[in-house]
Every structure is written in C-alpha cells, then in structure tokens.
Amino acid sequence: MLHRSGVDRLLKENLESYRKRIEAGIAEWLPPCTTRPARLHAAMRYSLEAGGKRIRPVLLIATSELFPSEADPIPAAVAIECLHTYTLIHDDLPALDNSALRRGRPSCHTRFDEATAILAGDALLTYAFQLLSHAYRERPSLANALVGILAEASGSTRLIGGQQEDVENEGKALDPDTLRFIHENKTAALLTAALQMGLAFCQPGQDPRRLIETAGYHLGMAFQIVDDILDATSDQAAMGKPVGHDAAAEKSTYVVLHGIDGARSEARRHTKAAIDALKTLGGANTLLIALAGDLETRIH
Amino acid sequence: MLHRSGVDRLLKENLESYRKRIEAGIAEWLPPCTTRPARLHAAMRYSLEAGGKRIRPVLLIATSELFPSEADPIPAAVAIECLHTYTLIHDDLPALDNSALRRGRPSCHTRFDEATAILAGDALLTYAFQLLSHAYRERPSLANALVGILAEASGSTRLIGGQQEDVENEGKALDPDTLRFIHENKTAALLTAALQMGLAFCQPGQDPRRLIETAGYHLGMAFQIVDDILDATSDQAAMGKPVGHDAAAEKSTYVVLHGIDGARSEARRHTKAAIDALKTLGGANTLLIALAGDLETRIH
Numbered sequence: 123m124l125h126r127s128g129v130d131r132l133l134k135e136n137l138e139s140y141r142k143r144i145e146a147g148i149a150e151w152l153p154p155c156t157t158r159p160a161r162l163h164a165a166m167r168y169s170l171e172a173g174g175k176r177i178r179p180v181l182l183i184a185t186s187e188l189f190p191s192e193a194d195p196i197p198a199a200v201a202i203e204c205l206h207t208y209t210l211i212h213d214d215l216p217a218l219d220n221s222a223l224r225r226g227r228p229s230c231h232t233r234f235d236e237a238t239a240i241l242a243g244d245a246l247l248t249y250a251f252q253l254l255s256h257a258y259r260e261r262p263s264l265a266n267a268l269v270g271i272l273a274e275a276s277g278s279t280r281l282i283g284g285q286q287e288d289v290e291n292e293g294k295a296l297d298p299d300t301l302r303f304i305h306e307n308k309t310a311a312l313l314t315a316a317l318q319m320g321l322a323f324c325q326p327g328q329d330p331r332r333l334i335e336t337a338g339y340h341l342g343m344a345f346q347i348v349d350d351i352l353d354a355t356s357d358q359a360a361m362g363k364p365v366g367h368d369a370a371a372e373k374s375t376y377v378v379l380h381g382i383d384g385a386r387s388e389a390r391r392h393t394k395a396a397i398d399a400l401k402t403l404g405g406a407n408t409l410l411i412a413l414a415g416d417l418e419t420r421i422h
Numbered sequence: 423m424l425h426r427s428g429v430d431r432l433l434k435e436n437l438e439s440y441r442k443r444i445e446a447g448i449a450e451w452l453p454p455c456t457t458r459p460a461r462l463h464a465a466m467r468y469s470l471e472a473g474g475k476r477i478r479p480v481l482l483i484a485t486s487e488l489f490p491s492e493a494d495p496i497p498a499a500v501a502i503e504c505l506h507t508y509t510l511i512h513d514d515l516p517a518l519d520n521s522a523l524r525r526g527r528p529s530c531h532t533r534f535d536e537a538t539a540i541l542a543g544d545a546l547l548t549y550a551f552q553l554l555s556h557a558y559r560e561r562p563s564l565a566n567a568l569v570g571i572l573a574e575a576s577g578s579t580r581l582i583g584g585q586q587e588d589v590e591n592e593g594k595a596l597d598p599d600t601l602r603f604i605h606e607n608k609t610a611a612l613l614t615a616a617l618q619m620g621l622a623f624c625q626p627g628q629d630p631r632r633l634i635e636t637a638g639y640h641l642g643m644a645f646q647i648v649d650d651i652l653d654a655t656s657d658q659a660a661m662g663k664p665v666g667h668d669a670a671a672e673k674s675t676y677v678v679l680h681g682i683d684g685a686r687s688e689a690r691r692h693t694k695a696a697i698d699a700l701k702t703l704g705g706a707n708t709l710l711i712a713l714a715g716d717l718e719t720r721i722h
Binding site: 153157158159161162163166208212215217218235236237238240241242243244245247248249251252254255256258259262263265266269270273274276277278279282283285286287289290303 | 453457458459461462463466508512515517518535536537538540541542543544545547548549551552554555556558559562563565566569570573574576577578579582583585586587589590603
C-alpha cells in the first residue's frame with residue numbers, strides 16, 4: 123500500500139507516460155495530412171490532435187496492465203480515441219449541438235466546413251475498425267473481440283442512442299429516467315468499452331468481466347455528472363469550450379435535477395462504486411484506482 | 423455453356439432469390455423500429471428498407487458461391503448494405519449533395535430531420551462492423567478479414583476520400599484524373615469490397631485475389647459510368663430520384679468529359695475487362711458473368 127503522495131506521483135508519472143505513448147501512436151497510425159484527399163486527412167488529424175485528456179485510451183491501457191498481457195494495447199487505444207473524436211466532431215455540427223469551439227479551438231466544421239466535418243467524422247469512425255482489424259490481424263480472436271466491444275458500445279442502442287435522446291430532448295425538462303438513459307449510453311458506454319477492451323488483452327486467473335463492467339459503468343456516470351457540474355460552475359478559459367452551454371440550451375442535467383450538492387454526492391457515490399469494483403478485481407490496480415479518484419476531483 | 427435465354431432466366435431467378443434472402447436478412451438482423459430510441463431505429467430501417475437494387479450484397483453472395491464455402495454470407499451481405507446505405511444518407515445531407523429524394527421517397531433527413539439522419543448514418547456504419555464481428559464470432563479469422571476489407575474500402579483514402587473530392591469539386595470543371603479518382607474510390611472501392619468479401623468465404627484452389635480485385639475495379643467503373651449516362655438521359659420516374667441533378671450541380675461526369683457515345687464505349691470496355699477476369703477466375707461463374715453484363719445494360 124502506497125502513501126497518498128506516492129500514489130499521486132505514480133499517477134502523474136504514469137499519466138504522462140501513457141499520454142506520450144498515445145500521442146506517438148496517433149502520429150504513427152493515422153494517415154499523414156498530405157494523404158489524398160489532403161483536406162479530409164488534415165481535418166481528421168486537426169480534431170484528433172486537439173489533445174484533451176485522452177481518458178478513454180488511458181483507461182484502456184491502464185486496464186490492459188492489470189494482468190499479464192503480450193499484445194501491444196496502443197493501436198486499440200488509438201482506435202478508441204478515433205471513435206471518441208468522431209462523436210465530438212458530429213456532436214458539434216450545426217444540426218446537433220451547434221458548437222463553434224472545442225478544446226479551446228474552432229470546432230472541425232468551423233475550421234474546415236460542414237461537409238468535410240461530416241466526412242472526417244465518418245472516416246475516423248471507420249478507421250477505428252480498420253486499425254483494430256489490421257493491427258491485431260495475427261491475433262484474430264483478440265481483433266474480433268475488440269471490434270465487437272467497440273461497435274456495440276458505440277452503436278444505435280448505446281452511444282448513438284444516447285446522443286439521439288439528448289438531441290430529441292433539447293429544450294425539454296427531462297425526467298430522471300431519460301437523463302440516466304442519456305448518461306449511461308452517451309458517456310458510460312464508451313468508458314466501459316475502454317475498460318473491457320483493456321481487459322481483452324489480459325489473461326487473468328478468474329473471469330472478471332462483470333467487475334470491469336461495473337467499474338466502467340460507475341466511472342462513466344461519475345464522469346458525466348462531473349462534466350455537468352463543471353459546465354455549471356467553471357469559466358471558459360479553464361474548460362477550453364463554451365460553458366453554461368447546457369443552461370443556455372435548456373438542457374436538463376444532474377445539476378438542474380438534483381442541485382450542485384446533490385450532483386456532487388451522486389458523483390462521489392458512483393466513483394466509490396467504481397473503486398470498490400476495481401479493488402475486488404485485484405491485479406495491479408493501484409494506478410487505475412488512483413485514476414478513478416482523480417476523475418472525480420478534476421477541474422476540467 | 424448455357425444459351426443466352428437460359429442465362430437470362432438463371433440470372434432473373436437467382437437475383438430474385440438473392441434479394442429475398444437479403445431482405446429477410448435485413449429484417450432479421452437490424453434492431454426493430456421499436457428499439458429505444460425508436461426514432462433513430464425507424465430512420466435506420468426507413469433508409470435500409472427503401473429497396474434499391476441491392477447490387478453490393480448480390481455481388482457478395484454470388485462471389486461467395488464461386489467455390490465451396492461453409493459459412494453463411496447473408497450477415498456479411500446485410501453489413502455491406504448497411505454501409506452503402508449510410509453513405510447515401512450522409513451524401514443526401516444539405517451540406518453535401520442536398521438531395522430531398524432518394525429511391526422515389528423523401529431522403530432520410532427530409533423524412534426525419536438532419537440530426538437524426540446524421541446519427542442514423544453513423545449507426546448503420548457502426549452496425550456493419552458490429553454485425554460482422556458478432557455473426558462470425560465462431561470464425562474470428564473470417565470475421566476479421568471481412569472487417570478489414572470493408573473498413574479499408576470505405577475509409578478516408580477510398581470511399582470517403584472519393585466523396586470528399588466529389589464535394590470539393592462541385593461546380594468546377596474536372597480533369598480526367600480527378601474524375602477517375604472519384605469513381606475509383608466513391609464507387610469502385612465498395613463494389614470491389616463486395617467481391618473480396620464474397621471471396622473470403624471460399625476456399626478456392628488457387629489464389630484468385632488479384633483476379634477478383636480486377637473484376638471489382640472494372641465492374642465498379644462501369645457501374646458509375648452507366649450511372650452518369652442514366653442521370654443524363656433518363657426521366658425521374660424511372661430513376662426514383664431527381665435526374666439531371668449532376669448537370670444542375672455542374673458536376674463533371676464521364677458524359678460531360680467524353681460525350682454519351684464515349685461514355686458508353688468506356689462502360690463497355692470496363693464491363694468486358696470485368697467479365698474477362700471472372701472467366702479466368704473460373705469456378706461457378708456463369709451467374710456472376712451474367713450479372714456483370716446486366717449491370718451495363720440496366721435502365722436504372
């Protein structure tokens with residue numbers, strides 16, 4: 123058992139190392155900006171290289187290290203970040219959230235144009251699967267498991283379904299059930315997939331799939347609730363995107379439904395449940411537990 | 423060797439049987455319209471069930487029957503039709519081709535709304551890979567080969583790349599090289615993938631991959647050129663979508679560049695090259711050869 127300061131240092135060092143590997147993976151695997159058609163590939167890299175916290179690939183890699191593994195998780199980490207980035211590009215479109223800024227810079231359709239943004243999103247989504255299929259072709263069972271997890275989590279009944287209900291209900295007062303559906307699917311599904319994909323690299327002693335699903339679910343719910351709290355309380359400089367956007371769009375959020383204190387208490391409850399599941403899972407879980415705690419107390 | 427009338431009858435009967443199996447496959451594999459969120463799933467089925475010629479799944483199944491095979495090609499046929507349908511939905515969007523009609527009915531964003539059309543397209547694209555991964559999970563090498571072929575053909579350097587250059591050059595006079603790039607990628611890439619995916623089901627005696635690629639390339643080029651000819655010469659009732667649309671959008675086409683006769687001669691040349699490759703390939707190729715000839719002389 124490490125002291126709290128030791129855990130913090132371990133977490134900081136590991137996050138830096140993970141992010142470097144992820145950035146290098148993106149640089150290595152994505153087609154260069156000069157690939158024909160250059161404007162399309164420039165748009166793909168523009169959005170993918172915008173940075174951000176790289177939460178999903180970090181979680182994937184950290185989970186892949188819980189137990190011994192032989193395959194390199196980096197291509198899978200790049201694939202899930204491609205998929206996440208496509209959802210941001212399409213979410214920002216005028217027909218959806220109509221957001222001109224993303225991560226402190228013009229969003230993809232603002233910087234390029236709407237047609238290019240739609241196609242760049244389509245291309246990043248497609249590339250996620252191409253990369254998994256190609257990079258793990260020598261291990262087709264692993265490749266197919268990764269494709270299946272990612273496709274299901276991001277499909278019409280999960281991520282895209284959550285996005286659809288979010289769009290349909292813009293400007294309406296949400297009941298708690300609809301809000302939970304949106305968060306479970308728009309956010310928690312892909313975070314759970316990050317953990318499940320990481321676990322696909324491991325050969326653990328016992329079957330830990332239920333525990334990793336539980337951890338992913340609670341982590342994802344906590345992540346979204348903290349996002350809502352930050353949207354209601356932060357300023358634009360800290361967030362790198364327009365804030366108060368949810369309130370302006372009359373979105374129902376956990377903050378609107380339960381108040382700031384109620385939302386904080388929900389985030390704490392979900393974080394604790396995620397950490398409990400990770401503790402039961404065992405393995406080299408110190409870092410992943412520290413990461414889960416860190417996500418709750420992040421400032422942006 | 424069958425007589426011409428025998429080939430015609432064989433083709434007609436087989437096409438009907440294939441299309442029935444494809445429609446049944448779509449009905450079986452796609453989530454029901456009532457699946458939450460219902461509007462999203464209704465939009466997915468609305469576009470997928472609009473009919474059309476089902477050329478890509480028909481080619482996939484016909485190719486899978488060239489040589490003995492054990493696995494069922496129907497899920498793969500449904501997957502490639504899902505992928506094709508997503509490209510139509512996104513192509514029709516206001517930011518791209520801005521087409522209000524598709525296959526004689528309101529296009530997806532006209533019937534539903536723009537946000538739902540974007541998300542339904544994303545969902546069909548995602549589902550194509552989910553279906554391949556799930557349906558062939560007991561044969562992970564086959565599943566991964568199918569995912570790889572489909573993702574590469576529909577990615578940023580192929581199908582989406584062709585679409586990007588098409589959009590970028592709308593209203594401009596095209597040089598033959600750009601026009602060829604667009605046709606090779608926007609159309610021929612996915613038709614080639616249909617043949618390659620079909621071949622992945624077979625265990626033929628010799629390695630026929632180059633021949634099937636050649637056949638797919640020439641078939642796809644012929645298909646697109648005939649499409650251009652039909653756009654320039656047919657009326658709307660026969661096509662089920664607005665015609666003369668290319669001319670109105672000042673699109674460069676083979677007809678604009680080479681005239682009707684020149685375009686017809688190019689279509690004939692490509693069709694002949696495709697049939698030659700299929701003849702050399704051997705196997706039970708009578709139907710596939712008849713199908714290739716039929717595509718050149720189709721009226722819509």
